[in-house]
Amino acid sequence: MEHILELKNIKKSFGGVNVLNGIDLRVEPGEFITLLGSSGCGKTTTLRIISGLETPDSGSVLLEGADVTHTEPNRRNVHTVFQNYALFPHMNVEANIGYSLKLRGMKKPEIKSRVKEMLELVQLTEYGDRMPGELSGGQRQRVAIAxxxxxxxxxxxxxxxxxxxxxxxxxxxxxxxxRLQKKLGITFIYITHDQEEALNMSDRIAVMRGGLFEQIGTPGEIYDRPKTAYIARFVGSANILNIGGKCLAVRSEALELKKDSEGYISGTVKEKSFAGGMLRIAVDTETCGEIVASRHGIDSPLMPGDRVGITWADGAAVEVEP
Amino acid sequence: MLLPLFIFTIVFVLGPLVYMVVLSFLQRAETWGVTNEFTFKNYLNILEPVYLSTFVESFKLAIISTVLIILIGYPFGYFMAKLTAKWKKRTMMLLMIPFWTSSLIRLYGWIIIFRANGVLDKILMALGITEEPLKVLYTYPAVVVGMIYALLPFMIFAVYSSAEKMDWSLVEAARDLGASRMRAFLTVTLKMTLPGLLSGIILTFVPSMGLFFIADILGGNKVVLVGSLIQDQLMKAHNWPFAAALAVVLTVITSVMIALYRKISGVKELEGIV
Incomplete structure (x- = not known):
């Protein structure tokens, strides 16, 4: 099976700061893959290297098997939807959408009909002659995609x-x-720092940290079997417990609190808070620092200062790399 | 609050302008001053070949100077906008320093450079590029260099202030969508910096029609511009009405250019003159 895109050991530094430390990625045709990470992890740089706006210090970029590492951005069959949309302010919506077609020397009537199709696709049929400055954020977004x-x-x-x-x-x-991605069948490489967005939309997620991919897998794999403590925390908001020399990730909703009992570990209730339909109970433990348990409901009989024992169901704890 | 502004404008801008227009329709007196007789003669006089050719000459010089100023000033302002904040400040400083000295004195500096066996000739001969002194002073090229020297900063500032505001991610977007460097420049950068370029053209073309002292000092009597003509008619020939008519025509030409600029760029303020 040929990969539509392949990154091989890409490294990049800016002014002596290493941003990418050797990343590898293989993307299947039609895949929706998300690069997930907090700001500064190197995800935008990765994207710019794929688009050609940046050249890696070492490593290579393959597009449909062909090495494009040093190919100009305009000679790659790859486009970018920029964070600020980067719509041309001096062109109306139609001219913006038709820009790449015009560059390819397509005839005017043909451009017109293609642009019209696109406007229908993103539901902006009435907006062809508006200027970008006259559109709302959501509309600009759709123009940028079109x-x-x-x-x-x-x-x-x-x-x-x-x-x-x-x-x-x-x-x-x-x-x-x-929906658009399914319909067009175009491979999407999507950047976000929002784990919920990543879990909702992606076929696969590549979690980035410190210029490396820490784990690449389906949303289910990333969520249920996080490889590292960082991913467990970042993606699943899990508690990381160090027990018997092992590093365990347990999600807050899997934790059971029992008053005045021993459990696997024990601690003191610190505070209770209610947010987003969940009650969150913070517990100070002797061995694992502060952990958070959560459950549906508005309140619990536990009060700050109560001694509690903490347990969890078999299989709820996943061993992760620290 | 606006009243003082109105009074100021009327007294110092509108007043002289009206006076000039009125003057241009009067007759020259036999000895000194003007007589109160209405006439078109002054304007018809401009159509005389000798005066008309002065306008044409001025136009030609202004166009040549402006084109050269664009060729030097646009890239300068463009790349200046891409410098780091520290280097922007330094470059700006270097561009400002000459303005602290009288432009007349700076022009005399060019005389030292251009005159026969002056700095330029000595350097060229020392480097073995020329055998004989070039004697650039009092030639057309000397006047053009003087024009460029005097007006280039205005173009640079105008282009710079436009390019400074430019969102460079737009160029990246163009490249990403398939535009070569050249196409991206023509379809995005140039369009986005057009207001600056146009105001730079106005700021150089309009004054270059009137900067008679540059032509006088560096061109001797060989290059006569509308500005020099007005000055001569006023100070030497004492023909005030004719000088006024020449000035009115010049004013109309420049006003038309500014109106055109507004129409093309859709901008009401000239960029680069804060």
């Missing part, structure tokens, strides 16, 4: 495309993007 997929690139790179939108619009756009 502009990047109009000439059917092999791979679409999306750099936190929903970052500037409010929560409700984000949810809607997540669904819309996923």
């Amino acid at each position: 502009r990047s997929v109009v000439d059917s690139p092999k791979v679409l790179l999306l750099d936190e495309p929903l970052g500037a939108l409010d929560l409700q619009l984000r949810r809607m756009m997540q669904i819309e993007l996923k």
Whole structure:
């Protein structure tokens, strides 16, 4: 099976600071793969190297098997949806979307009909002659996507495309993007620091940290079998417990608290808080620091200061690398 | 609050302008001053070949100077906008320093450079590039260099202030969408910096029509511009009405250019002159 995109041992540093420390990635055609990580982990640099806006210090980028490491960005069949959308402010929506077609020397009527199709696809039929400055954030977002997929690139790179939108619009756009990707069959490489977004949308997630991929896997694998303590914390908001020389990740909802009992570990209730339909109980433990248990419901009989024993069901604890 | 501004504008801008226009329709007196007789003669006079050719010459020099200033100033302003903040400040400083000295004195500096066996000739001969002194002073090229020297900073500042505001991710977007460096420059960068470039053109073209002292000092009597003509008519020939008519025509030409600029760029303020 040929990979549509392959990164081989990519390294990159800026002014003596290592940003990428040798990353490898293989992407299947039509895949939706998310690079997940907090800011500064190197995910944007990875994207810029794939698009050609940046050249790696070493390693190679293969597109459909061909080495494009040093190919100019305009000669790669890859487009980017930029974080700030980067719509051309001096062109109307139609001209923005038709830009790449015009560069390819396509005839005007043909461009017009392609652009019209795109406007329908992103549900902006009425907005062709508007200027980008006259659009809302969500509309600009859709224009940016339409502009990047109009000439059917092999791979679409999306750099936190929903970052500037409010929560409700984000949810809607997540669904819309996923639908669009299925329909167009274009490979998506998607950047986000939002683990929920990554889990919702991706076929596979590559968790990045310190310029390396810490784990690459399906959302289920990443969520249920995190490889490291960092991923368990970052993706699953799990508690990391050091017990008997082992590092265990247990998600907060799997923790059972029993008053005045021993359990696997024990501690003192520190505080209770209610957020997002969940009650969160913070417990100071002697051996593992502060841990958080959560459950559905508004309140629990436990009070701050209570001694509790903490247990969990078999299989709820996953051993991870520290 | 606006009243003082109105009064100031009327007294110092509108007043002289109206006076100039009125003057341009009057007759020259036999001895000194003007008589209150209405006439178009002054304007018809401009159509005389000798005066008309002065306008054409001025236009030609202004166009040559402006084109050269664009070729030097645009890249300068463009790359200046890409410097780090520290180097931007330093470059800006270097560009400002000459303005602390009278432009007349700086022009005399060019005389020292350009005159026969001056600095330029000595350098060229020492390097073995020329055998004989070039004697650049009092030639057309000397005037062009003087124009460029005097007006280049305005172009640089205008382009710089436009390029400074430029969102460079737009160029990346263009490249990403398939534009070569050249196409990205033409379709994005140039369009985005057009207001600066146009105001730079206005700021260099308009003054270069009138900077008579550059032509006088570096060109001797060989290059006569509209500015020099006005000055001569006013100070030497004492023909005030004709000088006024020449000035009105020059004002109209420049006003038309500024109106054109506004129309093309859609910008109401000239960029680069804060």
